[in-house]
Amino acid sequence: MKAVQLVNPARPLELREIEVPKIGPLDLLVRVKAAGICHSDAHYRAGRSKADPLPMALGHEVAGLVESIGGAVDGFKRGDRVCIHYMTTCGGCSYCRAGDDQFCASGAMIGKSRPGGYAEFIAIPARSAFPLPEEIPFEHGAIMMCSSATSLHALKKARLRPGESVAVFGAGGLGFSAIQLAKGLGASEVFAVDIHPGKLEMAKSFGAFPVNASSTDSISEIKKLTGGRGVDVALELIGLPMTMRQAVRCLAIKGRAALAGITEKTLEIAPYDEVLNKEAEIIGVSDHLAQELPLLIAMVQQRKLDLSKAITRTVPLEAKQINQVLDDLESSGENIRTVIRM
């Protein structure tokens, strides 16, 4: 089969002819129909984040058709449409049994620690495959397995209840989904905080109230818009200590700030005023859970999450074009979402 692999870090990906992977009794072989090209893939190619072992087909946002089925697998038949949870897990360790599968002792990410979807076929444990309804195109089934799933996990970690208000800091890749999912889960109001007019416009088109942090103080604006109360839930999706602190400071009494943006820098908090006095909570968010994916798929099926504007182009399984997309991701901060279509 054809696979576009990372052979040497900091070198272009290469199209290679390799063996179709063998499957074990608990696995599925999936014929890949769509694979999202994610910003993380640019980090793996550059060697800033390590894909191992090499050579490795990248690609952790994958949807396709079941091609063959391991002898001990129930519930799938050849030709089933599926999307793939990017973390393969054992199902038996204490974390998996508790439903915290992102901490699985033997968890492996496809396209990073085991072969991914930049290939004609991928072998995965059947427990990583989720039925993809006919109404959802493969391209959407692929890209929702990464940033959309993490946005939903952030809202779940923040325990958003219907009727509560939400502030989303960062209306980019994660925010695009988070705004729509918050609405879909019954949020009364969603405030989208960003400094890019285009992203704020997009947020507005999904029913969020735009807060332009380049021309206004986002905390006082959110307080003003909520009658001085603040929001019940704030999501930080950027990864800056400044916006993390704003997410905490704009909370109402008993508000929850879920932090999903990544930074190594220190976050300063004034404990009494900003957390203790209002019994606020600061919650860490990492990846997402397999058990959340059926809800995400249902929300896309019900059009509560519209991904039709998310994909800017498609490319074939071809090294030159995929490398070009990764070059573009390296040089641009824009939300460009490209999907490999097979």
Ligand SMILES: [Zn+2]
């Ligand atoms: Zn991704």
Ligand SMILES: [Zn+2]
């Ligand atoms: Zn496990």
